[in-house]
Amino acid sequence: MKTSAESSKHAQNLSNLRHSTAHLLAHAVTELYPDTLLTIGPVTDEGFFYDFLPTTNFKEEELAIIEARMHEIAARALPITQEEISKKEAQKLFADNPYKLELIENITDEMVGISRQGDFFDLCRGGHVANTKNIKHFKLTATSGSYWRADKTKQALQRISGTAFESQQELDEYEQLKKDAILYDHRRLGKQMDLFSISDLAAGFPFFHPKGCAVLNTMIAYMRGLQRKHHYQEVLTPVMMSDELWKTSGHYYFYKDNMYFADLEDASYAIKPMNCPGSILIYASRPRSYRELPLRMSEFGHVVRRELSGVLHGLMRVRGFTQDDAHTYCTKDQLEDQIINIIKIIKEMIQKFDIKNMHFAIATKPATKYIGSDELWDTATNALKTALERVGEPYRIKEGEGAFYGPKIEVGIQDSMKRFWQCSTVQVDFSLPERFDIHYITKEGTKERPIMIHQANFGSLERFFGILVEHYKGNFPFWLAPVQARVLPITDAQRTYAQKLYEDLYACGYRVEIDTSGDPLSGQIKSAQEEKIPLMIVIGKKEEEAKTVTLRHRDGKQEMGLDYQALLCRFEELQR
Ligand SMILES: [Zn+2]
Ligand SMILES: [Zn+2]
Structure with a gap:
């Protein structure tokens, strides 16, 4: 195990290496295609890229030539140096490159950083390996189109992406994982194993074939068992409900762009994008006593959300999907223990699917689109933090990424190909109970407002299914396999x-x-x-x-x- 200081040192070294490899790429491109203009070349999660304006577009087969030149330059063992020069000097140095000039213009300091290796130089804030000979284990992975400032109205550019590692073994492993990701893509395996299909006649709405349905039903049966063990009661709520309901819940004002509407006789109805308001109507259908709390209602609810056809992706991004949704209604005193129990359920579920690594994040109040007072948001956010601290799970904060009605815990899982997927969520909500004016009768006979906790374990069943297909590379364990x-x-x-x-x-x-x-x-x-x-x-x-x-x-x-x-x-x- 690495200590956190060691792993942050390692991350910094890797980032310096990849940043230096981006310079090396630009250096090679400059030698091979002298008329190419350089723009920016940042480090990314998986490696780096550099955006160029070449005289003609790069072809896929040119990557090998560029890569060979990079190795050649690296072998020249050029020291990589860093210096500060005045803005004026920098403007002279990059006089022929309007993109670099624009970058220099936007630098607030008087001095500008320049890195040099041999006769190559680039605009740069620093953070390199000492010598080009230290750059050995790298790979150019793709060339694609991009835009200056990532703005479609600006100059079209050519991006070359790549990655670099400190050892050949790490690079080989990375390349193998990339190959596996293509080989075991759930869309490819889904077809090969006859699990599901997607028709042009229902874009974004998957069809599950007998074998896929067998797996999906096994997942549902497992989840039903887990929920039953923890005293959840299953409910079913309607697919379409009146606009009046969505106005009360706030979805009509904060989520309308993601919803589909239809007229039924003289009233407008919406197809549900979430199950929560339906659950509240069941809660509100009769008076509730403190004795019933915590009250846990679960639902396998099919929801439909507006998505542009361009972003649809197999089972990972769809328009219609089933949530294993649950809502817990509880008192303030019960809140923390309920969240802890939910975190334990989620951990139990994740382990069942042979997933070794998970991480937690807390998504906090959005900057503009939200309901409820700041005080309620603080209370809810603190409850989530305390619960995670009590179960001993570290977490990071995702500032402003909460839902409009409350902060949430997001659980990321790491699959067998080392990729992270966001699945489970837990949300604390004081707002919807208030908007729907629901209560329970206390021991003393007074009326109190319950707190609502939203919980999805799989998240989207269809998406989790897709993740499992890839995670298992189609080799489902016996209990889950379509044919056992x-x-x-x-x-x-x-x-x-x-x-x-x-x-x-x-x-x-x-x-x-x-x-x-x-x-x-x-x-x-x-x-x-x-x-x-x-x-x-x-x-x-x-x-x-x-x-x-x-x-x-x-x-x-x-x-x-x-x-x-x-x-x-x-x-x-x-x-x-
Ligand atoms: Zn640099
Ligand atoms: Zn909900």
Whole structure:
């Protein structure tokens, strides 16, 4: 384990290296294409890029040439130096480059930083490796279009992106993860494994095929079990509700641009973008006593949100999706413990899906679009902070990124390809209970306002499904797999025994299939492996005579001579 001082030192070194590699890229481009104008070249999360204005656009195949020149320059072992010069001198130095001149113009200091290596120089605030020979392990990854100042109305530029690491091993690992991300893209696997599809006739609204639906239903069954264990009660609320409701909730004023509306007779209705107001109507349907609190209502609610077609992306960004949404109504005294309990539920859920790393953030009050007093926002934000501190989870603050009705905890999970995805959220809300004027009757017989906690564990079921497809690279664990096992009869002589076994397992509720292709065993195994089925139940003459099976795992491991009871025991173990 690295200490935080060591890891911030490491991050700084990596950032210096990548920044220096961006200079090296600009240096190589300047030598190869002398008429190219340089603009900016910042470090990014994954590496760096440099935006150029070349005389003709770069082609993908030119990256290798540029990369070769970069290695050549690096090998010249040029010291990288940094100096401060006056603005006037800098303007002289960059007299032919309007972009650099604009950057210099915007520098508030009198002095301007310049870095030099050999005869190459660039505008720069510093933070380099000492010598070009220290830049060894890098890769140019892409060329794409961009705009000066990221503004579409300004000059179109050409971006070259790349990355650099301190060791070849880290670079190799990075490249492998990039290849994997393409290979195991959920859209590609979704098609290959026949899990889901998206039609042009319903852009942003996915279709789940039988196998995808089997996984989705297993996720729902798991979540129902988890919610039941923690005393949530499931509800269902309508898909469309009157504008009046959305005006009361504030969505009509703060979220309207994301909503679809339709006329029903003489009233305007909205398709729900969130489930919360529906839940409140159930709470408000009759008087509530303090004895009922905390009251936890969960819902698998299908919501629809307006998204531009250009941003839609497989299952990751859609227009219609199902939230595993829950709302807890509680007293002020119960608030902190309830949040802690919710954090524990989320952690339990994340571990179930073999996810090792997660991190927490608190998103605070938006700058302009919000409801409720500053005092309520502070109380809610502090409750979230205290709860995370009590469970011992570090968190970072995302300033101004809360929902319009309250601050939230956002949970990021790291998948097997080391990418972070935001999934679960927990929000504290004093505003909606006030807007809907809901109460409970206290022990003393007085009326009090409950606090509402919004909670989504998966977040969007469809998106979490997409993340899981990629995280598992299609190799779902037994309990979650679309097809858990396939019976493989070696010859037709074993077909009756195989069929009986298949029917028994099917009757036990397992998702099993039988291979009816008549192919030789090697072919049957190959196709089961291609379909990423966790277990193969092989039946030959020997097995039939002994009334046993050979159990072959996806990874090639075999267990021989299992009788039916032993087979069922293995299934039950793996199902947990
Ligand atoms: Zn620099
Ligand atoms: Zn909600």
